[in-house]
Amino acid sequence: MASNGTGERLSPGKHELIDREVVVDFEFEGKLITAHQGDTVGSALTAVGIDLLSRSFKYHRRRGLLCVAGNCPNCLMTVDGVPNVRTCTMPVTGGMTVRRQNAWPSVDHDFGSILDRMDRLLPVGFYYKVFHKPKILWGIMRPIIRRIAGLGRVDTSSDGGPAYTHRNVHTDVGVVGGGPAGMMAALEAAATGLDVTLIDDQPLLGGQLLLDATRHTDPAIDDMQDGTGQEIAEVLRQRVAQQPGITVLNGATAFGFYQDNLVSIHHGNEAIEVRAGRVVIATGAIEIPMQFENNDRPGVMLASGALRLANLYGVTPGKRAVVITADDSGYSTALALLDTGITVAAVIDMRPEPGTSELAESVRSRGVEVLVGHRVVSASGTKRVSGVRVIGPDSSERNIRCDLVCMAGVWNPSTGLLLQQSDTAVEYDEQLRESVPVELPEGVYVAGAITGIHDLKITLAQGKAAGRQAAGFDYEDASLLRAGERDYRARMRAPGSSSGSQTVLSNPVKTAKKEFICFCEDVSSKDVEVAVSEGFGDIQTLKRYTTATMGPCQGKMCHSSFIESAALQTGKTIAAIGRTTARPPAQGVPLGALAGPGHMPRKRTALDDVHRRLGAEMVEVGPWLRAHNYGSPQDEVVTVRNRVGIIDVSTLGKLDVRGPDAGALLDKVYTHRFSNLREGRIRYGLLVGENGSIMDDGTVTRLADDHYFVTTTTGNIDAIEDWFNWWLAGTGMEVFVTNVSSAFAAINVAGPRARETLVKLTDVDLSTDALGYMRSTRGMVAGVPCIFLRIGFVGETGWELHFPTEYAEHMWNALMEVGAEFGIAPFGLEAQRVLRLEKGHIIVSQDTDAASDPLDAGMRWAVRFDKPDFIGRGGLVANRSRPSEEKLVGFVMHDRFVPEDGQPIVKNGVPIGRVTSSRLSPTLDKGFGLAWVPEKLAREGAEIFIRSGKTDSPAIVTLKPVYDPDGLKLRE
């Protein structure tokens, strides 16, 4: 195991997050690592001297801690089987197992690192230029490339870790970011009496102040005279805790900011959807790497990362540091490092002259060399940084020995979340030299370092202003704030006070293959240069070709360096080069968190238990579970044909349609006419889309003058309910459409002995004279109020009984009991399919599809063209005037062979039609079914051929039902 020998614990600090009294052990690649409560995996490993945390994506270069904030890809490891975990922010827990990834045989000795020396063979986009000639080469190379690519490995036998829950929060004001600006905004908004949710991704509120040991005078917080940043954070934290109305979410990452102020958050093992009236985005800015060769060596860190390690976790990031800075913050970093006992070899100030000379002086006074106007051209060292090469304003070069490089003062405003909103714009600000928000949507406010201003007083004032505005008030000191911002900009313009960004590319002309812009994808300044020279001159195609900004850091670490590099290479200004699109999530979020607890609802009828007790095989039909059969579908068919069967048809869609215009609505949406249907009568209902294609079918029963009872197919009820309401909307018709599907259970009692069975349970006169075919009545059955529908889907005398769902089991049992003497038995879906197929009844979406109209499906009788209008009439009138191409017909095989549903009908080896339903007919003892065939074959006795496998089987077309073609049985 590699060890830099420098990782060890510092003496306890005032602001550290670890509890040195509590020890936590975890397993790292087979070894036991001892950490403290509050440690992250990254801090704990560094504390025991492990600084090689990962291998990079393309070149398999050694990578160590960089940001210590969960932003960069350098610390991705597999934790408890979950790959690509950001270990620098992952808290240690007892017994967790951690291993590094993307290396073979090990991260310490990785064969893949040979790629680092083959960089000449691997220019940007190399894979587009090789391996495709001859064609077979790609077949060989692709599996190899796939094996080398990728980062972590998933354990496909695992269940993927913990389940997540979902939670919804509604709040008046949502504040994202718990630094000084966010805390101030939350305090101000809550002070007006509003409900505020403060969302922060760190374990402790404070943001950058947690690392800020410099003294600030008159921070404008009540009675506070002065204090260090850390002290100010403490005061603000206490005030937030005491302020009623603020809910703080610590360790909560806001990853999405969707329409209507929906902020989505990943918080431990839950995902929270926060709907906020108004939102303050105070996500701050993150420090980003500088450009020099080998800027990715372990030991080269962001200054904030090094300080986080030292201040929050008490771990020494190195022993001898060089601080490179682009603003004053490098001096503060140097002082903070010195305070923890780390040697600072030099501060390299990239500006032509130091900004605040007192700061530089206080660093000098502690024996640290300050090199102004210098820059770093490269880092040396193989396993870890061992020195930097520095070039002075007079082009003199020298080496400085060190084992830690801190890159300070180049900031990238965290606009990733904000930019997910529409009507938002971020532009490069020439004065601030950062890309800052210039256009905000209604009800969204920004404050703090996201505005490109790094000044505590202004930040606090911006926070106040944003909080006031988000609460719906004006900010009284707005003019003062604007003056402060103007003053800050003026200071930025002054010589020697350049903030970082423009100096990131310290040597714009010279690029280097190992000067990394994008750490996730190993994209260097050289790669950008080459890609631009190849014609990828706009930021969007340049991004896609180089893949810069497309890795796990979501562009956080590289986006601004990337656009600067692109600007330099294309000769455009940074403002002109533009930006790539910010897309959710702003921070990687686990699939499990998005998915939530995971459930797939299934609907069960009130008779579900009954079916299971009877040993039914259940099958999924749309959202429902239905009984497919009770052992033998063939026997069930015989029962219905010869005796009496019952089937649970509760899954039918049922609509109660009432009102003076109920008939008019039904006339409009159905092809048939219903306004003239007499009370107590039933008519088949066929529903078509605007182009005339079949959407649904069912029955329509007139229960009273202004009251209809409509059934739809099982799967379509929700769509049909919507369809009714859609066509009702805005018409002024007086109709109420109520979905009563769940309120009513339904059982179909059918067969030659159905009447004998039913009369034992009811006083209703079921004789054909009293209640003929397609008639309806209401009455009691087994003491339960029922709607009787005398219809005959299965082709036998039968009644569909609709009654309140709660009596379903009682009704079923009563029927079974009285029917026992007639040989009653339940039948399932499969038997019903055979029975209806023998009658030639279609099943919508099985026998019809999106292009089937009633004319071709042989149901012209159900279409009333004499109605002045109905939905789909135009389409059907047009179709009627054109020759039909295909018709739905019945067919019968010559033997018991049953083709499979869906098999093609062929002629000369070409598909000319298809079988939609096919079964063995108990009546004919032959295979039979329904099929779409060319119009000229749609005649009685025509011969068709059905392709199954490699053979074509002949069948004869029939236009009549194979069972009881004249429908005498069901009228008995």
Next chain:
Amino acid sequence: MQLFTHNTMWRRYPLKDRYDVVIIGAGVHGLSTAYYLAKQGVTNVAVIDKGYVGGGASGRNTAIIRANYLTREGVPFFRESLKLYEDLSKELDFNLLFDQSGRLDLGHTDSAVFGLRMRTGVNRLLGVDSQMIGPTEIKKLVPAIDLRRGKNLPVMAALYQSSAGVVRHDAVVWGYGRGADRLGVEIHPFTEVTGIVREGGRVTGVDIGDQRIRADTVMSATAGWSSNIARMVNLTLPLVTHPLQAFVTEPLKPFINRSVSSANLHVYVYQTDRGEVVVGGGVDPYSSYSQRSTLHTLEELAANTLELFPFLRGVNVLRQWAGLCDMSPDYAPIMGEVDGQPGFLLSCGWGTWGFKAGPIGGYTMAELIATGKTPDLIKPFNLRRFAEGKLVNERAAAPAAAVH
């Protein structure tokens, strides 16, 4: 090294006043049309796009190439496109990272299996190597899959097309662009067509702001924005634009080598050569020109992915995006001449199936422009089919077509 000479992909030119052909839209269809036109000798061609090259659906689709459609019109068309894809890397001298690792369409219910069987039957008769396979074979091809035995929606069967594959979509666009450029075609990104010129009963050019550009033929290949371009010639298209959303995860070592789609679960999944898992679903249920994504869809896609690959629960989503789909009523493209609009050609109605058809779409449109005759392969796709009631009925495979 000769291997890595830095040739410019496409050159920049000032816009001329006149071209033989102006193609609106620098996506796969526009650029492949230009490429095949130039190969036939028609090189005075400008491809004009309001944004960057490949920035529309060509850069947003999930790049699955398959031909297992349903209709007699659709299957041969996509079959020929797949054939062109097979040799396209060589043709364009650009590695498009195309692989034919196969594709499975899962069926979890009787009715889904019925639909798959219908497609398989037609595919086999029309020269596409589809076959129905059962759970054991599915597990062999995709060992990581959860067959959902004993759960809701168990995997019952699959349509397996072994010749289907995945391509790097950007590379296809760039390859065609570079190929067209080398043959003399001009590509003009960031140039917005603001009007279409009509004179003497025919389309004679386009306006780019104040600049008028004449052309014998103007072709619109603008997918999700086709209705807006058509409106410039007072043409209303039977298209409704819907967003379609997808996401990718952080890179993982390969665990799945084939693309898997489930219409019942509204999700399809594959893993790129870089290791990212790409997940997409059906089009959003509403029409919109917005390319912003939504949380609801992301959550649904994630949940549905975990039903097939539960071990991905801890894996991070890296990026979510949306593209636009110009959905036609019959889920088939609209291609060719427009009655009453001489000089104007359409290539649209690409819905969720456009990228698969990129090569053959361009090839056939180029043939139409160069010869004035509509190739048989695209005759059924003319706009007039809606007036004639001769819909293609690819929609019968609807749940599957809506899922890539």
